[in-house]
Amino acid sequence: MDLRDRTFVVGGASRGIGHAIAAELVRAGARAVMVSRSAEAVEAAAAELGGRATPVAGDIADPGAPDRIREAVGERLDGIVVNSGGPPLGHALDISDEDWRFSYELLIGGPLRLLRALVPLLGDGGAILFVTSSSVRQPITGLDTSNVLRPGVAALAKVLARDLGPRGIRVNSIAPGRIDTDRLRGNDEARAAREGREVDDVRRDSASQIPLRRYGEPEEMARVAAFLLSGDASYVSGAAIQVDGGLVTAVP
Ligand SMILES: NC(=O)c1ccc[n+]([C@@H]2O[C@H](COP(=O)([O-])OP(=O)(O)OC[C@H]3O[C@@H](n4cnc5c(N)ncnc54)[C@H](OP(=O)(O)O)[C@@H]3O)[C@@H](O)[C@H]2O)c1
Numbered sequence: 001m002d003l004r005d006r007t008f009v010v011g012g013a014s015r016g017i018g019h020a021i022a023a024e025l026v027r028a029g030a031r032a033v034m035v036s037r038s039a040e041a042v043e044a045a046a047a048e049l050g051g052r053a054t055p056v057a058g059d060i061a062d063p064g065a066p067d068r069i070r071e072a073v074g075e076r077l078d079g080i081v082v083n084s085g086g087p088p089l090g091h092a093l094d095i096s097d098e099d100w101r102f103s104y105e106l107l108i109g110g111p112l113r114l115l116r117a118l119v120p121l122l123g124d125g126g127a128i129l130f131v132t133s134s135s136v137r138q139p140i141t142g143l144d145t146s147n148v149l150r151p152g153v154a155a156l157a158k159v160l161a162r163d164l165g166p167r168g169i170r171v172n173s174i175a176p177g178r179i180d181t182d183r184l185r186g187n188d189e190a191r192a193a194r195e196g197r198e199v200d201d202v203r204r205d206s207a208s209q210i211p212l213r214r215y216g217e218p219e220e221m222a223r224v225a226a227f228l229l230s231g232d233a234s235y236v237s238g239a240a241i242q243v244d245g246g247l248v249t250a251v252p
Contacts, residue, residue: 002231004029006078009069009118011060014041016181017131018083020218024226026052033072035060060084061105066117077121079229082111083131086183087145089190095145103145107153115160124168127229130157131221134177136240137248142191154240161238170237172228177244178206180215211246 008025012018013034022032022045031052036042039057046055056072058065061084087103088095095103115128122128134140136154139147154173161171178184185199188206192199207214221243227233228241242248 001028001226003226003229005031007031007033007073007076008079008081008229009033009035009073009077009114010081010083011035011114012083012085012131013081014038014045016183017176017179017218017221018081019045020222021081021083021131021225022046022053023049024219024222025229026050028226028230030078033069035065035069060110060114061102062110063113065110066114069114070117070121073118073121075121077118078125079122079127079129080115080118081129081131081225081229082114084110086133087143087149089142089187090144091142092144092148099145103149107146107149108156111153111156119164119169122164122167122169125231125234126164126167126169127233128157128160128164128169128171129225129228130154130171130173131225132157132173132175132240134175134242134244134248136173136175137242137250143187157240158238165237170228170233172233172236172239172241174221174224174228175240175242175244175248176216176221177242177247178210178215179218179221179243181218184215209247210244214245216243216245 010022013022014036026049033054037059042055046053088099133150135146135150157173188202192202
């Protein structure tokens, strides 16, 4: 893929989907500026990927983070992966105002500030990729922060594709279904505790609802992400790609 010597900022990169994307980019010869809240975790993750990975400790919801990330990037940037941890579980009317505000900052406010700081560094051929969720197409029971706010993120990707297209910058999103990461394991454990069941039983049940009958691997997200960030996807913009083993049954 056309990624060699390009530089990407990857959010939420110490583990899970973000880490797999950073690893895939580095494997393809790119440089990755990896961001997560825990300095220790992101430094260890970057060290594992070698000299083309640079760690930056920062909380995407923190208004001070974009400047620190921009400093770590230097002059040249080719793409941005907007990704972090997931928002809190819960049903709409039970979620506190504080958790709603936190979820907004995590999914929309923080990403907007990050893009304001970094988009000026992108030139013709630049690419932005949002990691969203299957909730952009179909609500997930018990995850209403995501069900309400993620469709807004998908809309943000669309309006940015419109606004940045004339500068040659492409904007897309990928929507994971159930990818086997700490986040998903935590959600399965919470459900098992709530329902008084074994975690393995919850996982089997959950996987059985997916047409491919299994959870996805972070690397399966990363390969799609790398394609969308590369010049090989030069005419793909404004697209929302599901990577979900067929989980979302909505048409189209
Ligand atoms: N896994 C799935 O099946 C699935 C499904 C649908 C949607 N998603 C979404 O995809 C995204 C990635 O999920 P994942 O499963 O890879 O999650 P994960 O395993 O929990 O990993 C999250 C990563 O983001 C970092 N992070 C968390 N909060 C952050 C913040 N405020 N600022 C910067 N970095 C932050 C974490 O490191 P630190 O803790 O050090 O910050 C970690 O590196 C999430 O938004 C999630 O909701 C995932």
